[in-house]
Amino acid sequence: MLSAPDPPLSDGVVTLRLPEERDLAAIERGIADPDVIRSFGRPTLTAEQLLELNRRRWDEGVGATFAICDAANDCVGHVFVNLGDALRGSIGYWLLPEARGKGLATRAVRLLSRWALRDLALARLGLSAEPWNFQSQRVAERAGFRREGILRSYAEIDGRRVDYVSFSLLPGALEQRLS
Numbered sequence: 001m002l003s004a005p006d007p008p009l010s011d012g013v014v015t016l017r018l019p020e021e022r023d024l025a026a027i028e029r030g031i032a033d034p035d036v037i038r039s040f041g042r043p044t045l046t047a048e049q050l051l052e053l054n055r056r057r058w059d060e061g062v063g064a065t066f067a068i069c070d071a072a073n074d075c076v077g078h079v080f081v082n083l084g085d086a087l088r089g090s091i092g093y094w095l096l097p098e099a100r101g102k103g104l105a106t107r108a109v110r111l112l113s114r115w116a117l118r119d120l121a122l123a124r125l126g127l128s129a130e131p132w133n134f135q136s137q138r139v140a141e142r143a144g145f146r147r148e149g150i151l152r153s154y155a156e157i158d159g160r161r162v163d164y165v166s167f168s169l170l171p172g173a174l175e176q177r178l179s
Contacts, residue, residue, distance in 0.1 A: 002058050002120075009066070009115055014107040016066035016079060018058075019051055023067050023075035027051060029096055030077060036094045039133065041157045054080075064116075068095065068108045079108040081116045087123035089116050093139075100135070109143040117171045128154070128164035140167040 008017040019027070027047040030036050037043070045053060057063035065080040077095035084090065091112060093105050109127070116122050127145050129136035141147070145167035153161045 002061050002064050004058070004064075005115060005119065009111040011107055011111060013071065014104050014111065015069040015073065016108060016111050017069060017073075019054055019065060019067040019075065019078065021051070024048060024051065026067075026075040026096060027078070030094055033094070033097065035097070037158075039094070039130065039136075039157075040092075064112075066108070066112065068093070068099075068104060070099070070104070076104065077108070079105070079112050081112055081120075081125070083120070083122075087121065088126065089120070089122045089124070090126040090128070091116075092127075103142075105136075105139045106142040109139055109145075113143060113145075113169055117169070123171065125169045127167040127169070129167070130162055131165055137165055137167075143169070144173055145169045146173065 004018050008015050024047045027050060031043040031047065031050065054065040057065065061083065063080060063082045065078055067075040068077040068079055070076050076099035077093060079091070079093040081089045081091050091109060093108060095105055113125055116125055127140045128151065129140060131150070146169070148166040148168055151164045151166050154164045155162050
């Protein structure tokens with residue numbers, strides 16, 4: 001079981017907190033957004049089922065999903081870390097259209113990365129973006145991730161094989177950025 005940070009993670013502009021029922025409308029909009037669908041695939045769960053799944057993943061210690069909240073504490077997206085073997089994790093995120101282009105994803109990824117590398121003591125964080133998704137690649141780079149290369153035909157999304165640009169962040173690189 002994972003413990004949520006208390007107080008929630010925040011940099012004064014973005015706050016990461018556990019998703020709640022009041023976020024269901026934002027989750028519903030997110031999973032129906034064409035850009036989110038292109039990156040993650042067509043939804044197979046309702047917003048309510050997704051909220052429950054994310055809670056189970058916290059309880060089982062296999063993943064941590066946070067609501068990305070604006071200054072009004074309204075959910076404008078999600079950021080998550082999926083935990084794997086050998087102290088590795090992988091980060092993903094999505095934002096509602098009106099929240100994009102404001103630096104919120106970069107702030108959320110930075111906050112989550114610090115927490116995952118320090119509090120969960122991960123040895124490596126990965127982040128993947130499709131080659132066409134230049135915005136996500138810029139988020140990775142601005143958050144301190146290092147580009148490693150292309151993973152060809154790495155995954156399948158809605159029946160199509162996709163390549164990923166692979167990025168990583170190690171604890172030492174995080175410390176260098178903070179000093």
